[in-house]
Amino acid sequence: MCEFLVVQPTRVPEHVAALRMRIKSLLGTRRLMAPCSCSEQIRRLSQQVAVMRKEMKNLRQHLESAVRAHRKHMASLQSELEACRQGKHEMKKTAEKDPQRGAEFSLEKGHIQTVPIGYISSCFSKKNGTPRQPAVCMSSRAALQIQPSVFNNPDHALAGLEHYSHVWLIFLFHKNGHMSYKAKVKPPRLNGQKVGVYSTRSPHRPNAIGLSLAKLESITGDTLHLSGVDLIAGTPVLDIKPYIPDYDSPSAQTNMNVQYEPTEDAGDSETEAEPEGDSSSELDPKMRFSASGGLSEHSGSVFSEVLAEVRDYLQQGALCVETLADRRPSEPEPESQRASRLCYGADSYSSVAAWIRNPPVAELSVRFTPTAEEELREFQPPGSTDAGRPKFQFLKGPDEAAAAVRGILSADPRSVYRRTRCSDRLFYFSLDTADVTCWFGDGFAEVLRVRPVQTQECLS
Numbered sequence: 001m002c003e004f005l006v007v008q009p010t011r012v013p014e015h016v017a018a019l020r021m022r023i024k025s026l027l028g029t030r031r032l033m034a035p036c037s038c039s040e041q042i043r044r045l046s047q048q049v050a051v052m053r054k055e056m057k058n059l060r061q062h063l064e065s066a067v068r069a070h071r072k073h074m075a076s077l078q079s080e081l082e083a084c085r086q087g088k089h090e091m092k093k094t095a096e097k098d099p100q101r102g103a104e105f106s107l108e109k110g111h112i113q114t115v116p117i118g119y120i121s122s123c124f125s126k127k128n129g130t131p132r133q134p135a136v137c138m139s140s141r142a143a144l145q146i147q148p149s150v151f152n153n154p155d156h157a158l159a160g161l162e163h164y165s166h167v168w169l170i171f172l173f174h175k176n177g178h179m180s181y182k183a184k185v186k187p188p189r190l191n192g193q194k195v196g197v198y199s200t201r202s203p204h205r206p207n208a209i210g211l212s213l214a215k216l217e218s219i220t221g222d223t224l225h226l227s228g229v230d231l232i233a234g235t236p237v238l239d240i241k242p243y244i245p246d247y248d249s250p251s252a253q254t255n256m257n258v259q260y261e262p263t264e265d266a267g268d269s270e271t272e273a274e275p276e277g278d279s280s281s282e283l284d285p286k287m288r289f290s291a292s293g294g295l296s297e298h299s300g301s302v303f304s305e306v307l308a309e310v311r312d313y314l315q316q317g318a319l320c321v322e323t324l325a326d327r328r329p330s331e332p333e334p335e336s337q338r339a340s341r342l343c344y345g346a347d348s349y350s351s352v353a354a355w356i357r358n359p360p361v362a363e364l365s366v367r368f369t370p371t372a373e374e375e376l377r378e379f380q381p382p383g384s385t386d387a388g389r390p391k392f393q394f395l396k397g398p399d400e401a402a403a404a405v406r407g408i409l410s411a412d413p414r415s416v417y418r419r420t421r422c423s424d425r426l427f428y429f430s431l432d433t434a435d436v437t438c439w440f441g442d443g444f445a446e447v448l449r450v451r452p453v454q455t456q457e458c459l460s
Contacts (some may be wrong), residue, residue: 037067065086118163118173123394123404125453126234127175129413129429131230132188133201134212137407142214142229143167143396146222156223162219166243167226169212172236173203189359194418199353213243250350326356361419365444366406372447376401379434379450391450392432401450403405404431409438411443 122142124130131137146154161167184194185202197205214226224240368376376398380391395401412419414427425439430453437449 039195081316083148104118114173114238115150116147117240118144118146118237120144120229120231120233120235120237122231122233122235122395123218123228123392123432124230125430127232129408129427130232131408131411131413131432133411134214134228134230136230137404138228139395139400139404139407140216140227140229141217141396142226142231142233143394144224144240146224148222158219158222158224160241161216161224161240164216164242164244165396166213167216167224168241168243168248169214169226169229170239170241171210171212171231171236173205173210174234174236175232176203176208179208186416187355188412188414188416188419189361190355191360192353192420195353211409312336361412362443364410364412364440367411367444368402368447368449372450375450376434379452392434395432397441401431401434405432405436405447405450409447412440412445 006307020371094404098112118191120142121144131140134140151157185196185197185199185200186192187200187202187205194432201210201211201363212230217225219225234352250385264270270420282306337407378389379398379401380386380389381397382392382394384391394400395404408429408431413429418424419440425441427445428440429436433453435451435453437451438447439444
């Protein structure tokens, strides 16, 4: 059509006529086309445009609400930041005037700040299969390195700790997943029964702080090497305290001077059963009676140690005779029998809930399949130079790993739901650099496979 615009002035009428004819022909061609298809397309396009307009309107509304929420959130953050700055400024002023008063001011106002002194490197990389108590798996191993950001010389903070055999670790339950907690919980050993959260060691607490007793194997520089741990790799540790039986054990906090109160028949019995000669002279001087009628302090401690050894020996014998079929949940002991029962060692100084020592969940027997035993023997100690075979990072060898697996599975690490309601009896967990596959039967757990963990870190 543009060719009709470039014309000579003398031929304008002819071109106008030709243009009119061309327009008429085009209009005629349009009339011959199906008018319904064009109107249908226009209708569909109109519907699409209307839908797009609604979508754009909804997007605008969402965007505006998001902007408002963002502004509100930023305003709250700014206010909190300003309050924090003001609080720090006041604390700084107080600390400059009186450093001791500055610390008291912070604690009195509830400004409690905790900084992890280090993070656990453990043979347990996941929650699944990690022991719930340190005594469950004494073969487990871990390491704790003191952060250089806490002390300029971390090894100086550990000076003197090598004289202790065990240490308390105060840590955070960083794998809780959520910060919710309830007043009553269901410990796995109670098999679904509820008790108060403060009568258990549940990780779901108002303050997710844990306490664990670990054996101190050695100290190298700023690193503690531990065993008998129940902590996951990466657990933040808040503090370390030495375990001192004289202070931490109730049995050591009592008076060791055993006093003997004579009865009415005591004098008669002594006169009738008088020994031949002076028996006190034949005894060790440390075991002689004091002039006050009781044992000396040292003799009392020796006497208590002897009783504790006898009690441990009797308990070991009872455990050897006891079978799984005989284990039943014990009924609460009547007060009359409890008062008349003779107690030794820690039992005479402390008491625990009955379900701790006699839980409804019985201890399981653990066995390995030949395949699992063969695969476990392929693992090498940490210092091995054989690149073709897998090696442990913490455990010292297959025997220690087998003992750790038995300790974990004998305590039944499954949750109450998996134990009572889940039909799948297979169970998977990681131990050091090994992935363990097992299944649970009635009263036993069987290890099926022990394979190396397939990660880049382990392969390197």
